[in-house]
Amino acid sequence: MVNVLAALDRLLEKARTSGLDEVEVYAKRYVERQFKVSNDRIITGSVVEDYDVGLRGAIGKKVGSTRTNSPALDANSVLKKLYSVIKASPEDPHWAGFPSDPRGENPVNCFDAKTAEMSEEELAGTLIHVMESFRESALRRGAEKASVAEGSLTVRISEVFIANSRGIQRSVKCTSVLAWLTLSVSKGGSFADKTLIYDKRGLDVRELVDKATREGELAVQFLNATPIESGNYDVVLSPLVAGELLSYSLAPAFSALNIIEGRSPLRGKLNEQVLGEEITILDNPGVEMALGSRPFDDEGLATSTKYVVYKGVFEKALQSYYTAKRLGVEPTGNGFRPHAAGTPVPQFTNFVLSPVSGDLEEFMRAVKRGIVVYEVIGHWMSDPVTGSVKATITHGLLIENGAVKKPVKGVVIGGSIYEWLTKNLVGVGRDVEVVGSCASPSLVVSNVRAGGY
Amino acid sequence: MFMLDAIEVVKLGLNLGVDFIDVRLQDYYSEYILLDNGVIREINTSHIRGVGIRVVVNGVTGYSSTYSLDKSEVERAVLRAYKVAKASFKAPHKVSFQERPTSRGRVSSSYSLEPEDIDFSEKISVLKAMDSVARGVSGIISVTLRLGYERDNRVYASSSGDYVECSRRMVGVSTRLVALVEGTYETLYDQKSSVAGWEFIKSSNWDEWVLERAKLVVESAKAPSVNPGQYDVVLDNEMVGLMLHEAFGHAAEGDTVLAGNSILGGKLGEKIASDLVTIVDNGLVEGGVFVPYDDEGTPKKKTYLVKEGVLAGYLHSLTTAKFLRGEPTGNARVMSYQHPLLVRQTNTYMEPGDWEVEEMVRDMKMGLYISGCGSMGGQVNPLMGSFTFTSGPSYIVEGGEPKKLVKGVMLSGLILETLKKVDAVGRDLVVRTSVFGGCGKDNQVVRVGGGGPHVRVRGFTIGG
Numbered sequence: 001m002v003n004v005l006a007a008l009d010r011l012l013e014k015a016r017t018s019g020l021d022e023v024e025v026y027a028k029r030y031v032e033r034q035f036k037v038s039n040d041r042i043i044t045g046s047v048v049e050d051y052d053v054g055l056r057g058a059i060g061k062k063v064g065s066t067r068t069n070s071p072a073l074d075a076n077s078v079l080k081k082l083y084s085v086i087k088a089s090p091e092d093p094h095w096a097g098f099p100s101d102p103r104g105e106n107p108v109n110c111f112d113a114k115t116a117e118m119s120e121e122e123l124a125g126t127l128i129h130v131m132e133s134f135r136e137s138a139l140r141r142g143a144e145k146a147s148v149a150e151g152s153l154t155v156r157i158s159e160v161f162i163a164n165s166r167g168i169q170r171s172v173k174c175t176s177v178l179a180w181l182t183l184s185v186s187k188g189g190s191f192a193d194k195t196l197i198y199d200k201r202g203l204d205v206r207e208l209v210d211k212a213t214r215e216g217e218l219a220v221q222f223l224n225a226t227p228i229e230s231g232n233y234d235v236v237l238s239p240l241v242a243g244e245l246l247s248y249s250l251a252p253a254f255s256a257l258n259i260i261e262g263r264s265p266l267r268g269k270l271n272e273q274v275l276g277e278e279i280t281i282l283d284n285p286g287v288e289m290a291l292g293s294r295p296f297d298d299e300g301l302a303t304s305t306k307y308v309v310y311k312g313v314f315e316k317a318l319q320s321y322y323t324a325k326r327l328g329v330e331p332t333g334n335g336f337r338p339h340a341a342g343t344p345v346p347q348f349t350n351f352v353l354s355p356v357s358g359d360l361e362e363f364m365r366a367v368k369r370g371i372v373v374y375e376v377i378g379h380w381m382s383d384p385v386t387g388s389v390k391a392t393i394t395h396g397l398l399i400e401n402g403a404v405k406k407p408v409k410g411v412v413i414g415g416s417i418y419e420w421l422t423k424n425l426v427g428v429g430r431d432v433e434v435v436g437s438c439a440s441p442s443l444v445v446s447n448v449r450a451g452g453y
Numbered sequence: 454m455f456m457l458d459a460i461e462v463v464k465l466g467l468n469l470g471v472d473f474i475d476v477r478l479q480d481y482y483s484e485y486i487l488l489d490n491g492v493i494r495e496i497n498t499s500h501i502r503g504v505g506i507r508v509v510v511n512g513v514t515g516y517s518s519t520y521s522l523d524k525s526e527v528e529r530a531v532l533r534a535y536k537v538a539k540a541s542f543k544a545p546h547k548v549s550f551q552e553r554p555t556s557r558g559r560v561s562s563s564y565s566l567e568p569e570d571i572d573f574s575e576k577i578s579v580l581k582a583m584d585s586v587a588r589g590v591s592g593i594i595s596v597t598l599r600l601g602y603e604r605d606n607r608v609y610a611s612s613s614g615d616y617v618e619c620s621r622r623m624v625g626v627s628t629r630l631v632a633l634v635e636g637t638y639e640t641l642y643d644q645k646s647s648v649a650g651w652e653f654i655k656s657s658n659w660d661e662w663v664l665e666r667a668k669l670v671v672e673s674a675k676a677p678s679v680n681p682g683q684y685d686v687v688l689d690n691e692m693v694g695l696m697l698h699e700a701f702g703h704a705a706e707g708d709t710v711l712a713g714n715s716i717l718g719g720k721l722g723e724k725i726a727s728d729l730v731t732i733v734d735n736g737l738v739e740g741g742v743f744v745p746y747d748d749e750g751t752p753k754k755k756t757y758l759v760k761e762g763v764l765a766g767y768l769h770s771l772t773t774a775k776f777l778r779g780e781p782t783g784n785a786r787v788m789s790y791q792h793p794l795l796v797r798q799t800n801t802y803m804e805p806g807d808w809e810v811e812e813m814v815r816d817m818k819m820g821l822y823i824s825g826c827g828s829m830g831g832q833v834n835p836l837m838g839s840f841t842f843t844s845g846p847s848y849i850v851e852g853g854e855p856k857k858l859v860k861g862v863m864l865s866g867l868i869l870e871t872l873k874k875v876d877a878v879g880r881d882l883v884v885r886t887s888v889f890g891g892c893g894k895d896n897q898v899v900r901v902g903g904g905g906p907h908v909r910v911r912g913f914t915i916g917g
Binding site for chain 2: 050064081123149381387393452
């Protein structure tokens with residue numbers, strides 16, 4: 001195995017003598033174990049060991065980066081490549097260098113030893129147990145047949161290392177778990193599915209089995225789903241769907257870079273009421289075992305919990321070091337990069353919508369004519385620049401006077417996320433669900449445009 | 454290119470006593486430049502190498518990979534694959550392989566100007582010129598431009614005696630434009646890529662390309678939204694490619710069918726589309742991605758999925774072909790050496806018909822002309838049979854003519870219904886690909902292509 005710290009030290013040392021004014025190294029090493037399933041059986045097991053090193057450097061205000069995964073890192077050739085990239089790059093007039101950080105780290109745990117120590121046999125056994133629970137819960141609710149069609153269980157142990165020529169040196173070891181399984185059910189010649197997603201820092205087997213049981217119980221409701229008539233409907237969004245829609249249509253608008261560069265409708269609206277009073281949003285890197293929980297960002301700066309929106313008022317934008325210096329404010333520890341050599345841009349650690357009252361069941365009972373939405377596709381094509389939210393319902397229930405009328409699929413819902421969360425907002429639940437790096441309760445939105453037949 | 458002999462790795466597996474082993478070596482180099490409102494936000498190169506190994510032990514599959522090409526590390530990786538296969542013995546899905554002739558080949562995509570020989574300053578100057586043009590359009594408040602290049606060299610070797618080397622170069626430019634007109638924001642994303650070298654960049658008029666898009670997004674900011682409902686539509690070439698990829702291609706992937714997760718399962722020979730619809734998946738087509746062999750060493754054949762409206766076949770790996778009693782089609786692909794094989798599309802498109810585009814629109818009288826310029830992509834749930842995709846700014850058709858620009862829409866359809874509503878297919882086949890993205894499945898993104906002629910569909914669900 002590579003001695004990462006020693007390799008990074010050598011690189012930094014070489015960089016200091018190779019004509020670069022500043023340099024930053026980001027490295028990630030990980031081991032990932034995965035079991036994939038097909039039709040109730042384990043179809044493959046895999047183990048991946050990988051390593052990713054990004055080197056960013058600056059000469060004056062010219063900046064560039066290079067990436068490699070070679071363990072036999074030839075510092076001379078890497079730096080030569082980096083030098084050629086930087087020399088060709090025009091100056092960035094706003095470049096303020098790499099950060100130093102007197103605050104140190106946020107004491108957040110992102111490692112679950114129990115998960116890391118699970119053997120491959122234990123992981124395979126857990127997967128089989130979860131699949132059984134998933135199937136059995138659907139059969140108990142009346143499915144004639146149930147099988148776990150596709151999915152996987154993945155456990156990753158990763159170590160991140162960051163060092164720069166301004167004295168930052170950080171390293172952290174984290175775990176992550178992703179289980180996604182799709183259950184296929186049938187009854188009377190009709191088919192439906194239901195997907196389970198479990199995306200956290202650690203594997204709690206009981207929690208995963210409970211979740212599989214709950215999702216399996218829901219599956220049969222969606223047999224014989226059809227589109228419904230086009231029109232305006234009240235819509236109850238499950239915590240999963242609410243989180244997905246908010247993540248794509250709203251969250252990127254709080255990035256200071258997007259605000260500066262004209263890609264956010266929140267430009268010029270700091271301290272203004274931009275959402276309903278029921279809406280409070282935090283960036284919280286300390287949510288227990290959530291995927292975005294971490295002690296420092298990808299620049300090595302300490303993460304911190306902060307209100308982004310408090311009772312509808314836009315309180316704080318998310319900053320990388322670059323945007324903070326450009327705006328003359330403090331960095332917020334939100335600089336994250338798409339890959340080792342990527343430029344850090346402001347993003348949430350964990351997006352948290354604060355709970356208020358009520359839950360999905362209560363909301364459903366109160367609906368006169370509306371749709372409860374459990375799963376969507378295409379939500380990622382929502383546009384945070386315009387605030388346009390859009391998705392196609394694959395798993396929904398038409399509700400009339402609090403009772404389920406029929407299952408729904410193939411209906412496009414859309415509108416403005418800012419209207420949904422102000423004048424159209426009816427309720428924010430207390431039933432928060434954490435999926436990946438997003439924590440959201442159910443939401444009720446009135447008068448939503450829906451395209452059906 | 455590689456300091457590791459793939460055949461030697463195959464021998465390591467055979468010495469362990471595996472029934473089958475195959476090896477994927479990859480050497481991947483890329484360049485990426487992002488110009489954000491005139492400032493270089495990102496300029497970088499990536500060079501990634503590694504080896505992926507698959508073994509089959511008593512019918513059970515294990516994968517492993519390593520970034521190290523050092524012999525001892527590769528030996529460890531082979532052993533890991535062997536052990537993880539054995540860990541799956543509790544509930545294994547045993548595999549076997551469809552037979553095919555041994556593959557031996559060495560192929561490279563064509564290019565005339567090596568992008569790696571072009572100085573970065575020349576590459577930046579292309580984007581700088583585009584930036585000036587776009588920001589000169591009144592109403593444009595943000596211009597993001599990207600230039601991407603990648604060289605992907607892959608070697609495949611197996612214990613069946615296969616040995617294939619493939620090399621592919623792709624290059625392209627993309628833009629994301631934001632307009633603010635009378636307090637209304639509008640965005641537009643588009644890209645143009647090719648399997649080619651620097652000559653593709655040199656021979657295109659990028660200033661004109663970005664100017665057209667800048668004017669379009671400004672005009673679109675002032676345009677109304679479409680009321681949700683069902684409309685007759687004419688889809689342009691790009692939208693047809695998206696529709697087929699989402700509405701049909703994913704559900705025809707053999708691993709999805711085998712898992713019991715496709716609405717097309719068990720429907721071979723059944724009528725699932727109008728007589729006018731013939732859909733193919735082809736690894737070598739003008740404008741598309743270059744896939745002469747898949748990542749299992751199988752030559753990628755032109756595969757008919759639908760012939761004159763009848764479901765004619767699925768896309769296969771060697772193992773899904775065996776289970777589903779099909780022929781290997783060359784569709785087993787991986788994102789990188791790290792990933793296990795999945796059945797993926799290559800270039801999926803509809804074969805042309807005999808309608809002129811203008812004739813098709815004129816004959817429709819009322820409806821929408823749906824344009825792909827500005828589309829963000831699509832998604833499908835293959836078992837529920839629902840698919841969706843977005844368009845760019847489009848046109849309301851009245852009296853047989855495109856009359857008024859409207860904002861981009863989200864379309865939704867049902868796999869077994871939508872293709873039956875096709876009542877006109879154009880003559881104008883266009884296939885496109887992208888170096889900036891591709892198709893996502895099970896956390897793997899692979900380059901794909903798609904397209905077709907213009908197509909008319911009666912009664913498509915539109916959400917505004």
